[in-house]
Amino acid sequence: MGAEQIRRWESGALAHAVSDPFGQGPLPWLRGSENYFDDTGQVVPWYADLARSTGGGTRTADDVHRQIKGFVSPGAAAPGEAIDFHITVDPPQQFSVDVYRIGHYGGDGAAKITTSPRLSGIVQPPPLAADRTVSCHHWWMSWRLQIPSYWSVGAYVAVLTTADGYRSHIPFTVRHDHPADLLLLLPDITWQAYNLYPEDGRTGASLYHAWDERGRLLGEEDAAVTISFDRPYAGSGLPLHVGHAYDFIRWAERYGYDLAYADARDLHAGRVDPSRYRGLVFPGHDEYWSLQMRRAAERARDSGTSLVFLSANTMYWQVGLAPSASGEPDRLLTCRKRRGPGKSALWREVDRPEQQLLGIQYAGRVPDPRPLVVRNAEHWLWDATGAVDGDEIPGLVAGEADRYFPRTSLPEHDNRILLAHSPYEDSEGATRHQETSLYQSPSGALVFASGTFAWSPALDRPGHTDPRIQRATANLLDRICKRD
Secondary structure, three states: OHHHHHHHHHHHHHHOOOOOOOOOOOHHHHEOOOOEEOOOOOEEOOOOOHHHOHHHOOEEOOOOOOOEEEEEEOOEEOOOOEEEEEEEEOOOOEEEEEEEEEEEEOOEEEEEEEEOOOEEOOOOOOOEEEOOEEEOOOOOOOEEEEOOOOOOOEEEEEEEEEOOOEEEEEEEEEOOOOOEEEEEEEOHHHHHHOOOOOOOOOOOEOOOOEEOOOOOEEOHHHOOOEEEOOOOOOOOOOOOOHHHHHHHHHHHHHOOOOEEEEEHHHHHHOOOOHHHEEEEEEOOOOOEEEHHHHHHHHHHHHOOOEEEEOOOOOOOEEEEEEOOOOOOOOOEEEOOOOOOOOOOOEHHHHOOOOHHHHOOEEEEEEEEEEEEEEOOOOOHHHOOOOOOOOOEEEEEEEEEEEEOOOOOOOOOOOEEEEEEEEEEEOOOOOEEEEEEEEEEOOOOOEEEEOOEOOOOHHHHOOOOOOHHHHHHHHHHHHHHHOOO
């Protein structure tokens, strides 16, 4: 039975990651090519402390045995505030937490910032499940991390390691409200929408999948309507689409861009003041937006703050956020999709299509990576890239794609241009096309949408970088930041 559950758990990971070839990615990308392999032949991140584990290696915890799993509350905090860790360890034993910051550190993709004391692990109660909503809000707090005043803002990863060598991860964000050129918004709402925890063949559920009583993976029509942030991420503990954000962060910090950090829930809750920034950057797959998020982004654009969308299928589903059972705000995420009476959850079906903000909108999945075909190469975005009209940038149309819909209204603009027009075949063999868009709003704000999943990986993903995309992105951000 145990082996059968493991196979189901693995099938779950494959089922809801299939549309994103650049999702989580191999963790060793954080540091060059230093790869380690655990006892199952899986690649181990360079930052795991191999000396800690028995037998000289670490193993990734899973959702069936829950050797070590955890989540944090809240998901983002400012210096001077605290992050609470809720962790289960089975069998009970000591564990520690190494905290890393994602960035550019002399060629490394992360740096260790601190390590917890040795902590006593306990087996927390099983997750609670009610009508497909899985929550671990009843877990005891295991450790409180007080964020020191001197810590840099940024994307952080906590690496949990048991005394016998099992490992898991928890991402969190350190933010502040100080002015900066660019505000990076990490898509934690979309990350959670895809979270199938626990991938155990029994109780886990996301907005895409759930399990039946025989352990079979069910589709969207039987998935959860409401999911909780009070639970670990499935598998290794990192969100499926986290790699896009980390690719952009490493590249942007290497070239010295002045970055602030926040989460999508910060934008939703009104903790983001767009007037403090020249641009808001959405670095990865950002599919699920609340009405409050959209209004905040529109106000930012209309007041002169530029918007940069570096993925595809952005702002597709409309969601709502609600407090947890304990009253902590924005811990429950609801998206009814197509079921039951009432309005559709698709923005385009409630007469507010994504194109009215982005300039393009979601067109469909791309089964196999295809070239991005340059268009309007004389535009300043392509300056110093060497690109000419019709040039093909291999593999840059992948995962999912956006395009311009002629029958859908455009946002108000002073000028607008399409910078790529790339054909590809969908899963049924029909020819479709991807487009990359840029427009300037009457406020002067620029709004850029890459229209493909592969843009951020082309900035700093080993094996996928492209100097033309790096230069084009720098041209865009330099203009937004008004660099000479």
